[in-house]
Amino acid sequence: MKDVPGTPPHEQLMVGITRLGQALRISSYRNTGPHRLSPLQADIIVLLAGDPRPRRLSELAVSLASTPPTISDAVKTLTAKGLVERRRDVSDARAVSLTLTQAGGAEAERLARLPAEFTEAMSALGQEDLAAMLRGMSSMIRSLQDQRAVPVTRMCLTCSHFRPRVHPDSDKPHHCAFVDNAFGDAELRLECPDHLAP
Ligand code: SF4
Structure with missing residues (x-):
């Protein structure tokens, strides 16, 4: 083979x-x-x-x-x-x-x-696929923003309210200080009206 x-x-x-x-x-x-x-x-x-x-x-x-x-x-x-x-x-x-x-x-x-x-296309994705895609996309967009290759968006990864991986729960490891709640990769925001620039 x-x-x-x-x-x-x-x-x-x-x-x-x-x-x-x-x-x-x-x-x-x-x-x-x-x-x-x-x-x-x-x-x-x-x-x-x-x-x-x-x-x-x-x-x-x-x-x-x-x-x-x-x-x-x-x-x-x-x-x-x-x-x-x-x-x-x-x-x-x-x-x-x-x-x-x-x-x-x-x-x-x-x-x-x-x-x-x-x-229809997204219905084929499970929660884990969605979370992995959002995590990967957020990291790529953040890097492109840092290199000034794309306009800045108001995303979790650049927000002062974002506390990454502070909770032991692997489904909800992150914390949003704005709403004071834990959340997971599947809820990462790429555009959020409550974003606080550092
Ligand atoms: S305020 Fe919005 S952008 Fe900031 S951590 Fe919370 S959900 Fe993410």
Whole structure:
């Protein structure tokens, strides 16, 4: 019997990540919804929904690894669609802050629902698989953030409330000081509104 040809696992992992990225892109082009959102417009709505504070254009550009003119064009379209509201920033009269309208909030709820094909694909994963994937993904994203290769996200691994592996329970070894509760790898957050930067 011949051996399986050896390929480094990290190369195979990159192939898998690329495939998942393709699936997500295809899904977001199909899931334009009633307002025919582009993927960037959808990203802006999701970002504004994840943090109730009014946000500036420049913050969105950094968070989405884009440029202010590109974000400005997308925001103009979202404003014309009645999904985003622009207001003068109370702390700086020259700046504009952005919030979702009620219709924008409804659109954010629609976007938060997992597309059917991903629900089906994830149903094949057990709790341990999910926990292992979240743990690996969190470590990779943290490293990419440290190298400034991706925008900073508000994840457990970079949160001042995070106490890793402080409990003896192997199912729930971590502690969140914000909610004062133990949790496991399957509950690691990659985006959390209560994140506290160090
Ligand atoms: S506040 Fe959020 S990001 Fe911070 S440790 Fe708790 S769950 Fe994680």
